Each structure stands twice: as C-alpha cells, then as structure tokens.
C-alpha cells in the first residue's frame with residue numbers, strides 16, 4: 307500500500323500535467339477532505355499507508371480535479387463569512403468579493419434596526435444566510451429562479467441552523483410581496499464575450515445562467531434597479547455586486563429611480579459594488595424620459 311506522501315506526490319504531478327497551477331495544494335486539500343483531517347494532521351500522517359478503498363475514492367477526486375472541475379464542487383463545501391456553505395453544480399461557488407459586499411453592509415448598517423432583508427438571486431444562499439446570521443432579528447427572504455439552487459440554499463439554512471430566512475421561487479421581484487429595509491443582489495453580470503474568456507473551471511462547470519446577462523451584462527442589473535423601488539422601505543438601500551466596467555452605465559440608468567448612487571471598489575481596487583438609496587416613487591416605463599434609456603437596453 308502506498309504512503310500518503312507518495313500518493314500526494316503522484317497526484318501533484320498528474321494535476322500539474324493537466325495545467326492545475328496550485329497542484330500540490332489542491333491534492334492536499336482533497337486528501338484532507340477525504341480523510342477528515344485538517345492540513346496539520348495530514349502532515350503528521352504523511353508516512354501512513356492508504357487503504358485500497360480510500361485510494362480509489364481519492365483517485366476519483368483527483369481525476370475530477372484533473373478535468374478542471376472546481377475544487378469546491380469536489381469537496382462539496384466552502385467557507386463563506388464563517389458559515390459552511392454546501393455547493394453543487396446547481397449553484398455558483400460564492401466568491402470572496404461577495405464576502406466583501408457582506409462586510410461592507412455589516413459595517414455600514416450593522417447598528418441599524420434592520421427588520422427585513424431581501425436577497426435576490428440567492429444561489430447557494432450565501433448572502434442571505436450571512437446576513438440572517440448578522441441581523442438575527444431580521445426576517446430574510448431569499449429568491450431565485452432556479453428551484454434546484456433553492457433546494458441547496460434551503461439545505462444550507464438547515465446546515466447552519468438559521469431559522470430567520472425563507473426561500474421562494476421568483477423571477478427577480480415577480481412573486482415578492484412586502485417592503486424591505488435592505489435589498490441585496492449579486493446578479494448575473496458577465497457579457498457573453500467575458501464568459502468566453504473565463505477559465506475552464508467556470509466555463510465548463512458553473513451554471514452559465516448565474517453568470518451571464520444580456521445587454522452587455524446589464525440586463526438583470528437594470529431589471530432589478532427598475533423594479534425594486536416598490537419593495538424598498540423609505541431610506542432603504544439596494545446593494546448590488548456588479549462587473550467592474552459597468553458603473554457609469556448603472557449610474558446613468560439608476561438616476562431614473564434613485565436619488566443617491568454610490569460606487570465602491572473591491573479590495574483589488576476594481577469598481578465592484580453599487581449602493582442605491584432614496585428611491586423616488588416607483589415609476590412606470592412611460593414615466594421615464596426615453597433619452598435617458600441606454601440605446602441597447604431591451
């Protein structure tokens with residue numbers, strides 16, 4: 307029977323040959339997951355031998371990674387803001403930038419009496435669950451068009467023992483009733499062209515409908531901005547994660563619906579988050595001066 311160190315070395319070579327940059331780290335993380343060790347325990351057991359049935363399970367995991375499946379789908383979970391979030395191919399893997407959005411919201415609004423929060427396009431439930439944890443008195447509603455994503459999100463609520471969140475199928479706000487102090491969304495915002503250039507891990511394995519939007523990546527953002535007004539409390543805030551080249555177009559579009567627009571960068575210095583406040587009355591498309599609509603909007 308081979309030792310763990312021998313298996314790790316072989317797996318590292320295999321993953322490198324498949325173009326995986328962090329080959330050693332990925333092999334160690336997969337082995338730690340399989341053996342239920344943390345990485346320190348793994349290092350302490352490197353000379354142990356591996357039993358045959360575990361070896362074949364590990365080879366299967368490494369071959370999945372070799373085909374560029376994201377590590378997080380193979381391991382089946384990610385840490386998001388201190389929560390263990392199960393992920394599968396029905397949901398986008400929550401990103402670090404999205405944790406930054408949650409951090410900003412907590413630092414800005416953490417002391418306010420927030421009673422209701424709406425997470426639009428919840429996917430794995432990451433944003434809604436992190437906010438449900440940090441605003442335990444708030445009622446959180448999390449929606450998505452994908453029934454399968456909502457099943458995963460629901461499991462994540464149970465997994466993290468979160469009772470102040472509920473889930474619903476909705477095409478953005480279509481089935482949503484009620485007024486919310488805060489509406490948050492990380493909607494699809496990539497252009498088709500950007501999607502063509504993403505790494506295989508994303509292109510082949512993550513749900514395209516969670517990533518790409520029409521109208522140069524802006525269609526879903528515009529839909530949300532133009533329809534959230536009627537569901538937002540006076541002084542409520544709409545917070546969005548966006549693409550890094552979209553803020554000018556968003557600012558121009560949003561002035562039809564909100565009095566205050568704020569663009570914020572992520573930690574890498576890219577325009578990434580938009581905060582909208584002071585919603586004017588909910589406007590029908592006929593109220594809007596056509597000249598303010600972007601030409602390509604449909």
Ligand SMILES: C[S@@+](CC[C@H](N)C(=O)[O-])C[C@H]1O[C@@H](n2cnc3c(N)ncnc32)[C@H](O)[C@@H]1O
Nearest residue numbers: 400427428429450451452477478492493494516
């Ligand atoms: C970028 S992912 C964000 C997932 C999760 N909120 C996160 O930040 O990790 C966008 C999510 O929006 C959902 N979505 C796409 N179109 C939608 C629509 N018309 N109405 C509601 N949700 C939608 C997708 O299914 C996906 O879960």
